[in-house]
Amino acid sequence: MDLLLQLAKNGAIIGLLYGLFAYGMSLIVSTTGVLHFAHGFTLVGSAYTFWWLFQGQDVHPVLAAALTLVVAGAIGVLIELGIYRPLRRRKAGEMTFLVASLAVLTLGQNFLVLLFGTDPKPTPPSEFMSWSVSFGPLLIRTFDVLVIAASLVAFVGLYLLQTKTAVGLSFRAVGDNPQRAETLGIRLQHTYVWVFLAGSVVAGLPAILLSVQNPVTPSMGFDLLVKAVIALVIGGIGSMPGALLGGVLIGLVESLAVYKLPTHWAEFTLFAVLFLFVVVRPNGLTRSRLRSA
Amino acid sequence: MRTHDAPHAAAQPHVLDVADVVAGYGKNTVLRGVGLTVGESELVALLGHNGAGKTTLLRSIVGQVKPTAGRVLLDGADFTGRPPSATAVAGMSLVPQGHGVFPSLTIEENLTLAAATGGKRGASAATLADSKAFAFDLFGILKQRPKDRAGSLSGGQRQMLAISMALMTQPRLMLLDEPSTGLAPVLVDEVLAAVRKVNRELGTSVLVVEQDIKRVLGVADRAYVLKLGGLVFTGTPAQLEKRDWSELF
Numbered sequence A: 001m002d003l004l005l006q007l008a009k010n011g012a013i014i015g016l017l018y019g020l021f022a023y024g025m026s027l028i029v030s031t032t033g034v035l036h037f038a039h040g041f042t043l044v045g046s047a048y049t050f051w052w053l054f055q056g057q058d059v060h061p062v063l064a065a066a067l068t069l070v071v072a073g074a075i076g077v078l079i080e081l082g083i084y085r086p087l088r089r090r091k092a093g094e095m096t097f098l099v100a101s102l103a104v105l106t107l108g109q110n111f112l113v114l115l116f117g118t119d120p121k122p123t124p125p126s127e128f129m130s131w132s133v134s135f136g137p138l139l140i141r142t143f144d145v146l147v148i149a150a151s152l153v154a155f156v157g158l159y160l161l162q163t164k165t166a167v168g169l170s171f172r173a174v175g176d177n178p179q180r181a182e183t184l185g186i187r188l189q190h191t192y193v194w195v196f197l198a199g200s201v202v203a204g205l206p207a208i209l210l211s212v213q214n215p216v217t218p219s220m221g222f223d224l225l226v227k228a229v230i231a232l233v234i235g236g237i238g239s240m241p242g243a244l245l246g247g248v249l250i251g252l253v254e255s256l257a258v259y260k261l262p263t264h265w266a267e268f269t270l271f272a273v274l275f276l277f278v279v280v281r282p283n284g285l286t287r288s289r290l291r292s293a
Numbered sequence B: 001m002r003t004h005d006a007p008h009a010a011a012q013p014h015v016l017d018v019a020d021v022v023a024g025y026g027k028n029t030v031l032r033g034v035g036l037t038v039g040e041s042e043l044v045a046l047l048g049h050n051g052a053g054k055t056t057l058l059r060s061i062v063g064q065v066k067p068t069a070g071r072v073l074l075d076g077a078d079f080t081g082r083p084p085s086a087t088a089v090a091g092m093s094l095v096p097q098g099h100g101v102f103p104s105l106t107i108e109e110n111l112t113l114a115a116a117t118g119g120k121r122g123a124s125a126a127t128l129a130d131s132k133a134f135a136f137d138l139f140g141i142l143k144q145r146p147k148d149r150a151g152s153l154s155g156g157q158r159q160m161l162a163i164s165m166a167l168m169t170q171p172r173l174m175l176l177d178e179p180s181t182g183l184a185p186v187l188v189d190e191v192l193a194a195v196r197k198v199n200r201e202l203g204t205s206v207l208v209v210e211q212d213i214k215r216v217l218g219v220a221d222r223a224y225v226l227k228l229g230g231l232v233f234t235g236t237p238a239q240l241e242k243r244d245w246s247e248l249f
Helices: A002-032 A039-056 A061-089 A094-116 A142-164 A166-176 A178-183 A188-213 A220-235 A240-260 A263-280 B054-062 B084-090 B107-117 B125-138 B140-144 B155-168 B185-202 B213-217 B237-242
Strands: A132-135 A138-141 B014-025 B028-039 B043-047 B069-074 B092-095 B173-177 B205-209 B222-227 B230-235
Touching: A002 A039, A002 A061, A002 A138, A002 A142, A002 A166, A002 A188, A002 A220, A002 A240, A039 A061, A039 A094, A039 A188, A039 A220, A061 A094, A061 A188, A094 A220, A138 A142, A142 A166, A142 A188, A142 A240, A166 A178, A166 A188, A166 B107, A178 A188, A178 B084, A188 A220, A220 A240, A220 A263, A240 A263, B014 B054, B014 B205, B028 B043, B028 B054, B028 B069, B028 B205, B028 B230, B043 B054, B043 B185, B043 B213, B054 B084, B054 B092, B054 B173, B054 B205, B084 B092, B092 B155, B107 B125, B107 B155, B125 B140, B125 B155, B125 B185, B140 B155, B155 B173, B155 B185, B173 B185, B185 B205, B185 B213, B213 B237, B222 B237, B230 B237
Parallel strands: B043 B205, B043 B222, B092 B173, B173 B205
Antiparallel strands: A132 A138, B014 B028, B014 B069, B222 B230
């Protein structure tokens, strides 16, 4: 029973990171209509940035984390300005956006392999990260506290952004009806840049936190992308509670599956749950807000 | 009906001046050289059958459709083919047919966004508060349910919110595309009365496209009738009443 509780806690914590990553992507997808699979590159690019700064250049971890968030935002904005905006000008179809997005992910991932090789890049264990405290059967580690704090700050921040600021309200308005938003004076291209910035900075958080927990690998962007897509199918695109629920559910399923099943069954269990959701509740737990690119 | 012995347009510069606009979609030309004006504080109705080109004309004015010929001037400045975001910031506020609100935003959020993004970006808080108070005075129902999502409102309430959003942008010119669509007659009267009140009390110039001819003529200063992409009538409602409508519509 104790093990089950511990696994559930671990699953929920990692699920929060999935939810964070998924919500950043969901924000971009629901506002721009672009299925932004290159979000996976934003994550892996940021993870390597953090590892390189912290491990390679001996930058203080707090400063390295701050710089990584800047890089994460810059990656997203550059993808918007360099790839999606020209496609939008040429009135490219959704499939073109999708292929371009996958191309960025694949090329970016391979570029990182060229730069850093394929071997995993661990960050060294530190006294700070080794701290833990027991609450009955539950062992709470520094990582858990950091994930909860980062998720809280990010989700509250994004909620306030989208309900209290003009730029955040314009994300939702453009997602609802871009033509109407334009006739109110909202410049769509500006809104897209802002939403890529916001969604990508959010992707920097799981990138940093995963980097201190697990070795950085070139495929981690793709792995997390798959989980984000599953989280969004389950939770619904454009919904904060949906992304959070979807992410935590995936984390729990992954973690709890190994309680009774061999570890390599975790992925199978995950896709079985996805299949179940697609059959029983194809629109997800919350209603998706998805428009054309 | 308002009196028309001193038309505004003749004595004062036009707020909107549309000249010889040709526009359409791809190879399909809808407007074949249309010109119209809206004067200071004037309420002008644009009438015509379905497919006459009324909505295309509104879309050409605000920049959603790029005219292939002709000019669109707002207060004398050329806005021909400028994007909708630019015409909106310059002071044109479109209330589109049926889709004027953002369904996932609350009533309050729709109004806040309109105030922050449209028209006079530099408007003072006091001016915006006045606009909001004016809108709530026009449409009391909006004041009662500020936290309701616009998507949960009825057709009439959405139209009221869309007009209120236009008000929050402090427009020079309000353009309404068939505000009565899908509304019960009593609501049509309420919406048109509100438009007239905005026009009279705030001095906002208005160009309204409407299918309900009788009702809109009751509030308009002047009217244009569009048929097959060309103008077939220009004049006051009184003059239009005297014409044989079978020729015009």
